[in-house]
Amino acid sequence: MTESRRSVVATGSGRVRGVVEGPVVAFRGVPYAASPVGGLRFAPPRGHPGWSGVWDAARSGPAVPQAHSRLEGVMGPRGPDWDEDGCLNLNVWTPAAALAEGAVARPVLVWFHGGGWSSGSGGWDWYDGARLAALGDITVVTANYRIGPLGFLHLPAIGAGNLGPQDQGAVLRWVAENIAAFGGDPALITVGGQSAGAYSTMSLATDPATSGMIRRIIVQSGPLGLPPQEPADATTTTTAYLHLLGIDPADDPGRALRALPWQRLQDAYGQLDDGLDHKPGDIAPPMWSVLGGPGQPRAWQEAVAEGALDDTDVLIGSVSDEMTAFLEADARVQSFTHDEALTLLGALPGRLGTDAPLAYERYEAQHPDATPARLYTELAGDRVFGDGGLQVAAHRADRGLPAYVYRFTRRPEPDEHRLGATHCAELPFLFGTFDAFPDAPMLGTVNGHDHDLARSFAGALAAFVTTGSPNGDGLADWHPYGPGPDPYVMRFGPEPV
Structure with a gap:
């Protein structure tokens, strides 16, 4: 139960007051950068000007403006809590004992939410870090970053270029400079994330501008099969976007973009x-x-091949039915014939190409009763979310470097939507936030076995944050991914059907 006692911590921008919640202290909605409004919209993040007095960090700050997630039918809906003003904020959960004078600094997990670069918030109760911080005796940080057109419009002439990743870099710098005041160890920072947040984790860990702050990474269901946009393609997209807004690219587009309400920017997106x-x-x-x-x-x-992760501890994984969240309700897919599935598999950019027939034949042999729709869903999911992580792990194994790989296989009961262990299914188990997903089809009914699974999954990842290995007292033995034909992948849940 939340206690009325509060704790005050000094940051570089001013003092913040958190709330004691059992064994942890929560600091929510703490600004890490100035509000990206007015002249700062479509500009790189700038330091917060600071405040006098004490910032009340009892509640989460606003999310970045966005549309509703395309995965609401799987995860459940979110009420709009977004506002451009004040959206660049983060949240810290730290063991209360870590704030005591002379306490040993705790390892830190900085975790970035997913949402397809267009939705999500680190302040949502889905990602409440209190239970994970208490379970692992670690400091947990979640954060917002600009998404959609506010974060990824490509218009370098006005300063707009990968602003979301720049925000994430600003989060890391804030953590490196301030987390010691919260009882965290700035020399032991793990960066993790799921989906788009996992993709961001790989980018941060392989970018020389940020990699030096990162000791370890956790990559959950990263869409590593999706290559970054080419600048020419991004420019074409920007031109089409400006056209929808009625803005002439040659007529001071920055002024026009900054004058529009964010709702208009989002509608055009x-x-x-x-x-x-x-x-x-x-x-x-x-x-x-x-x-x-x-x-x-x-x-x-390219970065991994050149050794960018050689000094970084790596844990990476996926769920067994990634793509059902996107395709199980898609009537086009469910009516696929064998030939249609093969044709579209070969057309997916950067995924299968000429290997599609052989891969399809192999999957068909392993699952003789599966429909073309199911085979397509499995293959597309592996190529988008699974194979890239295995490529990283195999590269490290060949170099004698450990990488820990998992496969999350727990299916909801009942599973009326035939989702299996779908994209995002492991999130309630990492954060222990089952109550934050009421009626979510991906979760189903939660029982005692699920709570045990949550402790083992979250416990292993917390152990990795602490030591670089997901092994520890009370945890199942988890071996590094190995070279050769029989590498080791840790399963969390039953064998997939």
Whole structure:
């Protein structure tokens, strides 16, 4: 139960007052950068000017303006809590004992939310870090970063370029400079995230501008099969977006963009997305990280091959049915014939190409009763969310470096939507936030076995944050991914059907 006692901590911008919640102290909605409004919209993040007195950090701050998530039917809906003013905020949960004078500094997990670069908030109760901080005796940080057009519009002439990744870099710098005051150890920072947040984790860990602050990474269901946007493609998208807004690119577009209400910017982004020719399995939004821009100087494959992660501890994983969240309700996919599935698999950019027939034949042999729709869903999910992580792990194994790989397989009961262990399914188990997902189809009914699974999954990841290994007292043995034909992958949940 939340106690009325509060704790005050000094940051570089001013003092903040948190709330004691059992064994942890929570500091919510703490600004890490100035509000990106007025002349700061579409500008790189700037330091917060600070405040006098004590900032009340009892409640989460506003989310970044956004549309509703396309995964609401799987995860459950969110009420609009967004506002451009004050949206660059973060949240800290730290063991109360870590704030005592002379206490040993705790390892830190900085975790970034997913949402397809277009939705989400680190302040939502889905990602409440109190239970994870208490379970692992670690300091947990979640944060907002600009998403959608506010975070990924590519218009370098006005300062707009990979602003979301730049915000994430600002979060890391804030943590490095301030987390000691919260009882965290700035020399033991793990960066983690799920989906788009996992993609961001790889970018931060392979970017020389931020990699030096990162000791370890946790990559959950990262869409690593999606390459960064090419600058020319991003420019074409920007031109189409400005056209929807009625803005002439040659007539001071920065002034015009900064004068519009954010609701108009978001509406045009929705129109832009609706106008895209999305093929089933192509989950790319209209705008995301641009190759060569701030925070994304090169593709992760190139960086890993050149040793960018050699001094970083790595834990990486996926769920067993990633793509059902996107495709199980797609009538086009569910009516696929064998030939249609093969044709579209080969057309997915950066995924399968000429390997599609062989991969399909192999999956068909392993699952002889599966429909073309199911086979397509499995293959597309592996190529988007699974294979990139295995490539990282295999590269490290070949170099004699450990990487820990997991597969989360717990399915909801009942599973009326045939989701299996779908994209995002592991999140309630990491944060222990089952109550924050009422009636979510991906979760179903929660029982005692699920609470045990949550303790083992979250406990292993917290142990990794602390030591660089997901092994520890009361945890199952988890071996590093190995070279050769039989590498080790840790399963959390039953064998997938």
